[in-house]
Every structure is written in structure tokens, then in C-alpha cells.
Amino acid sequence: MHARLSDKRIIMHETFARLEIAPAYQQVAEAIERKILAGQLAPGDRLGTEADLVRQFGVNRSTVREGIRLLEQSGLVRRDQSRRLYVSLPRYNRLATRVSRALVLHQVTFRELWEASMSLETAIAGAAAERASPEDIAELEDNIARMEAAVELHAIADLDNDFHALIARISRNRVLQLAREPASLLFAPTLKMILDQVAVAGRRNLEAHRKILDACRRHDPEAARLWTQRHMADWRRGFEKAGKQLDDPVERTYLEHMGMGGAYR
Amino acid sequence: MHARLSDKRIIMHETFARLEIAPAYQQVAEAIERKILAGQLAPGDRLGTEADLVRQFGVNRSTVREGIRLLEQSGLVRRDQSRRLYVSLPRYNRLATRVSRALVLHQVTFRELWEASMSLETAIAGAAAERASPEDIAELEDNIARMEAAVELHAIADLDNDFHALIARISRNRVLQLAREPASLLFAPTLKMILDQVAVAGRRNLEAHRKILDACRRHDPEAARLWTQRHMADWRRGFEKAGKQLDDPVERTYLEHMGMGGAYR
DNA sequence: ACCAATTTGTCCGTATGTATG
DNA sequence: TCATACATACGGACAAATTGG
Numbered sequence: 001m002h003a004r005l006s007d008k009r010i011i012m013h014e015t016f017a018r019l020e021i022a023p024a025y026q027q028v029a030e031a032i033e034r035k036i037l038a039g040q041l042a043p044g045d046r047l048g049t050e051a052d053l054v055r056q057f058g059v060n061r062s063t064v065r066e067g068i069r070l071l072e073q074s075g076l077v078r079r080d081q082s083r084r085l086y087v088s089l090p091r092y093n094r095l096a097t098r099v100s101r102a103l104v105l106h107q108v109t110f111r112e113l114w115e116a117s118m119s120l121e122t123a124i125a126g127a128a129a130e131r132a133s134p135e136d137i138a139e140l141e142d143n144i145a146r147m148e149a150a151v152e153l154h155a156i157a158d159l160d161n162d163f164h165a166l167i168a169r170i171s172r173n174r175v176l177q178l179a180r181e182p183a184s185l186l187f188a189p190t191l192k193m194i195l196d197q198v199a200v201a202g203r204r205n206l207e208a209h210r211k212i213l214d215a216c217r218r219h220d221p222e223a224a225r226l227w228t229q230r231h232m233a234d235w236r237r238g239f240e241k242a243g244k245q246l247d248d249p250v251e252r253t254y255l256e257h258m259g260m261g262g263a264y265r
Numbered sequence: 266m267h268a269r270l271s272d273k274r275i276i277m278h279e280t281f282a283r284l285e286i287a288p289a290y291q292q293v294a295e296a297i298e299r300k301i302l303a304g305q306l307a308p309g310d311r312l313g314t315e316a317d318l319v320r321q322f323g324v325n326r327s328t329v330r331e332g333i334r335l336l337e338q339s340g341l342v343r344r345d346q347s348r349r350l351y352v353s354l355p356r357y358n359r360l361a362t363r364v365s366r367a368l369v370l371h372q373v374t375f376r377e378l379w380e381a382s383m384s385l386e387t388a389i390a391g392a393a394a395e396r397a398s399p400e401d402i403a404e405l406e407d408n409i410a411r412m413e414a415a416v417e418l419h420a421i422a423d424l425d426n427d428f429h430a431l432i433a434r435i436s437r438n439r440v441l442q443l444a445r446e447p448a449s450l451l452f453a454p455t456l457k458m459i460l461d462q463v464a465v466a467g468r469r470n471l472e473a474h475r476k477i478l479d480a481c482r483r484h485d486p487e488a489a490r491l492w493t494q495r496h497m498a499d500w501r502r503g504f505e506k507a508g509k510q511l512d513d514p515v516e517r518t519y520l521e522h523m524g525m526g527g528a529y530r
Numbered sequence: 531a532c533c534a535a536t537t538t539g540t541c542c543g544t545a546t547g548t549a550t551g
Numbered sequence: 552t553c554a555t556a557c558a559t560a561c562g563g564a565c566a567a568a569t570t571g572g
Contacts, residue, residue: 022529023558023559023560024559024560025334025559025560026529029529030529037366037369037370037517037520038517039517043370049536049537049538050537050538051536051537059560059561060560060561060562061561061562062327062330062559062560062561062562063559063560063561065327065331065538065539066330066331066334069290069331069334069335069338070334070337070338070529072335073334073335073338073339074338074363075363075367079538081569082537082568082569082570083537083538083539083568083569084537084538084569089367089370089371090363090366090367090370092367095360095363095364095367098339098355098360098363099360099364099443101302101355102340102354102355102357102360102443103439103440103443105302105308105354105355106354106439108439108440112437112438112439112440112441113440115388115392115438115440115441116388116438116440116441116444118388119384119385119387119388119441120384120385120444122384123380123381123383123384127380172377173377173380173381174368174371174373174377175368175373175377175378175380175381175447175448176377176380176381176384178364178367178368178447179381179385179444179447182440182443182444183440252302252303252304255302264287264291264294264295264298264335288538288539288540289539289540290539290540314556314557314558315557315558316556316557324540324541325540325541325542326541326542327539327540327541327542328539328540328541330558330559331539344558346549347548347549347550347557347558348548348549348557348558348559349549349557349558
């Protein structure tokens with residue numbers, strides 16, 4: 001392979017850089033992705049059948065199928081009920097789930113999660129208080145009413161999750177909304193545990209939600225931020241009271257609670 | 266398909282739920298993923314050859330390959346130089362790129378990006394000031410020295426990016442580190458534009474970095490947060506001075522600047 | 531409600547290039 | 552250097568599901 005130094009007639013001048021030839025299936029995926037990102041294929045557009053793509057790209061069907069798998073996984077292409085290929089917008093949920101999974105595999109600690117959530121949820125609550133509409137307020141009131149009526153820990157924890165997702169939606173900031181989700185998914189199981197083991201946790205939780213709702217009603221971002229901080233501080237105290245260590249990494253088992261089953265569907 | 270109401274002898278009791286039968290290639294991917302998430306396969310472990318997997322799962326090569334593509338894309342499995350399959354940890358970079366892409370496709374505005382970054386970068390700077398080691402300080406000093414020496418806009422913008430990535434690393438918080446990246450990737454091109462069109466931007470930028478470094482030296486989180494806020498406010502002023510609208514969605518073209526080319530490698 | 535055409539999921543066999551020992 | 556193992560890619564095939572008349 002290499003030029004022999006002893007061979008005087010052949011001298012390698014290093015004129016050419018190594019060609020980076022991507023496998024065919026990647027090129028198929030990249031070609032389709034480029035068309036989507038350039039706007040030439042819009043979400044909702046049909047992508048044609050596998051046979052069409054075989055014709056257009058001039059490669060084997062297996063190759064096309066491998067390429068499509070990549071795009072399906074990244075969320076840019078989806079199959080509808082009839083399995084036809086459509087261009088689609090990547091879903092927030094899927095991305096958040098993947099990020100959560102990566103965080104667990106990288107063994108992040110609860111302290112890291114908490115610190116990040118403290119910052120994000122505070123900013124989100126402030127923005128929500130600025131922008132909450134009467135309809136938003138009604139939704140929050142409904143959530144709190146349900147929580148007041150709920151008795152099961154499971155239901156209460158779900159409603160807490162809903163409340164914060166609602167506040168994030170009300171913030172009208174999709175970057176913050178997406179950024180908070182991974183940590184939120186990993187917090188979910190801990191809240192159930194805290195409610196189970198710390199008697200006052202339920203009351204404190206509900207009170208904080210009421211105060212945050214009130215701040216939204218009055219369009220008072222400062223109050224919303226303050227009560228969110230207290231809310232997060234409560235979580236931390238409950239976590240420690242329940243005998244957990246803040247510097248322990250999030251356990252793998254937490255992944256099972258977040259519906260990773262459908263990750264490839 | 267449906268039971269006929271007129272047919273008295275056949276009554277649908279809805280006893281059985283529809284069977285959710287996943288395609289074989291998905292089942293292959295999920296089976297391997299479960300083993301990884303359960304810790305039975307650790308990062309670095311070999312996954313066996315495709316022929317091995319064909320034997321174990323009892324399906325065709327093509328089916329195995331489609332399944333593996335899913336796992337490769339999600340980052341749980343990688344191929345080394347020799348194309349052998351290894352279990353691996355999903356890389357932060359890849360995830361951040363995907364999230365950025367989704368944000369652009371969802372047409373988020375610069376205001377959303379800025380608001381999120383304001384919150385995240387502030388928290389990151391505070392944590393970095395608390396935890397910066399002498400080695401960290403040295404790296405920051407080096408970065409600032411390079412920026413003082415740099416003349417090209419391109420180089421300056423890159424160094425700014427490096428500075429903030431460095432601060433994020435110093436924060437020792439991988440959740441914050443990962444959360445900031447998507448917005449950071451989308452900001453990158455704007456800074457170059459601002460430096461080009463707003464005369465004082467370069468000086469203000471450098472001054473803020475110096476103040477943040479100083480706060481890290483003194484382990485003064487409050488000062489770090491304050492100067493990060495001013496830094497972000499500067500960006501916003503520069504952005505508007507350069508004639509851009511904060512409520513415009515991030516343009517698609519921004520994706521090209523972030524090396525999406527290698528998304529499938 | 532049935533039938534014909536289309537399309538996907540899966541399988542088989544084979545050829546070729548490349549990395550490793 | 553050579554042989555071997557392996558991944559990539561190809562062509563062809565068939566059954567089941569779906570579509571559209």
C-alpha cells in the first residue's frame with residue numbers, strides 16, 4: 001500500500017487528501033435530510049415509496065431501507081399508520097427521552113439535575129407569569145383542583161408533572177420547554193418516593209403551586225420565581241429527608257419509568 | 266373487519282386489545298438496547314459480528330442491519346475503524362446537534378433562544394466561579410490571551426465559543442453543559458455578524474470575559490452571574506444594532522454552519 | 531364488500547472491498 | 552505477503568398488509 005522509500009522512481013508527494021467516502025446508506029439519509037433542511041421537502045410531504053427512492057438514488061432497496069432507518073430515528077421522517085413515508089418535525093418528547101437516557105448513562109448526579117432545574121424552572125415560571133392568559137390560568141386552576149381532590153400518590157405525582165409542563169407551555173418559550181424536559185423526566189420517580197416518605201411534602205407541594213398560580217394571575221414574575229425557588233428547595237429537603245444522597249448518580253432503573261419501550265416506534 | 270350488528274351470532278366483546286407487533290428490526294434494536302440500559306452490556310464491550318447476531322436472533326442479515334442502524338443513530342452502538350460493533354455512550358455533541366436542528370425546524374425565535382441562554386449561562390457562570398480550579402483559571406487565561414491577539418472575526422467568534430464551552434465544563438454540571446449547547450450552536454453565526462457590524466462589540470465581549478474570569482479567580486459566583494447577564498445583554502443590543510429582529514425565527518441557513526454534514530457518521 | 535395492484539417486511543444468495551493477523 | 556473474516560452492497564423473491572377501484 002505504501003510507497004517504498006527504496007523505489008526512486010515513485011515519489012509520494014502527498015498531493016491528495018484521503019477521500020472521505022460515506023457508505024451509500026448514509027448518503028441516502030444525508031441527501032434526504034438536506035432536502036428537508038433546505039425546505040424543499042416540508043413536514044407532511046410524502047416521501048415516495050421505497051421503490052421510488054431505489055429508482056432515484058440508483059441503489060439497492062436494502063440500502064435505501066437502512067438510510068431511511070436513520071432518518072426515522074432522528075425524527076425527520078416518519079411512517080404513518082399505513083407505513084407510508086412522510087416528512088415530519090422531530091418531536092420534543094423523543095429528543096428529551098434520548099437526552100435523559102444519555103444523562104443516566106453518563107451517571108449524572110441528582111445535584112447536577114437539581115441545579116439545572118433550579119435555574120430552568122425559575123426562568124420558566126418568570127416567563128409564564130409575564131405571559132399567562134386567562135385560559136392558561138383556568139388550566140392551572142383545574143390542575144390544582146384535581147390535585148386537591150387526589151389521594152393516590154401516583155395521581156398526585158402525575159399532576160405535579162402536568163403542572164410544571166403546563167407552566168413551561170405557558171412560558172411560550174420552546175427552548176426552555178425542551179431544555180427542562182430531560183431533568184423533569186428523571187425527577188418524576190423521586191417525587192413519588194418523597195410524597196410517600198415525607199409527610200408534609202404533599203401540603204408544601206400544593207401550597208407552592210397555589211402561590212405560583214397566584215403570581216401568574218397577578219403577572220408578577222418576581223413572585224413566580226421566588227416561589228419556584230422555594231418549591232425546588234422543598235424538593236431537595238424532601239429528597240434528603242427520604243434518606244437519599246444528592247451526590248449519588250441517577251440510577252439506571254429510572255429509565256424504566258419513562259416509557260423507553262416505544263423508542264423505536 | 267368490524268363485527269356486523271345484524272349478525273346475532275357473532276358478538277364482539279372487546280375482550281382482546283389489538284396486538285402491538287413490532288417489526289423484527291425494531292425488536293432487534295430494542296433487545297440490544299435493553300441489555301445496554303440494564304448494564305448487561307457496558308460501553309466498550311464488543312457486540313459480536315453481524316453473523317453472530319443473525320444466529321442469536323434467528324433473523325436475516327438485512328433485518329439485523331436495519332436494527333443496528335437505529336442503535337448507531339441513537340449513539341448506543343458505534344463502529345470502530347474496523348467497523349466492528351461496540352457499545353458506547355451517546356455523545357453530547359450529537360444530541361445537541363439534533364436538538365438544535367429540531368429548534369430550527371420548529372422555527373423558534375431568537376428571543377426564545379436568548380431568554381433560555383440568559384438563564385442557563387448565568388447559572389453556569391455562577392457554578393463555575395464556585396468550582397474553578399487553578400488549572401481551569403489557566404485555561405481561561407489562555408483563551409483570553411488568544412482572543413486579545415486575534416484579529417480575524419472568524420477566530421474571535423470561535424474563541425468566544427470556546428470560552429463559554431470552557432466555563433460550562435468548569436461548572437462541573439453536565440446537565441447544564443448539555444442544556445446550553447443547542448442554543449449555543451445557533452448563536453455562533455450571529456456573533457460573527459455582530460462583531461462585523463458593531464464596532465464596540467469586540468471590546469465589550471473581551472471585557473466581559475475578563476470580568477467573568479476575575480470572578481472565577483475570586484470564587485465570587487454573584488459577580489460571575491452579574492457579568493454574564495451584562496454579557497448576554499450586550500449580545501442582545503448588538504443583535505438589534507445589527508438590524509436583526511429578536512422575534513424573527515432562527516433561519517434554516519444556520520444549520521449549515523454547525524457541521525450537520527457528519528450527522529450520520 | 532370483494533378483488534387486483536401496490537407496497538412493505540423479511541428472507542436468500544452472492545460479489546466486492548477492506549482490515550487484521 | 553497472503554489468507555481469512557467481515558462489512559457493504561447488490562439482485563431477486565415471496566407473503567402479508569394496505570390501497571383503490
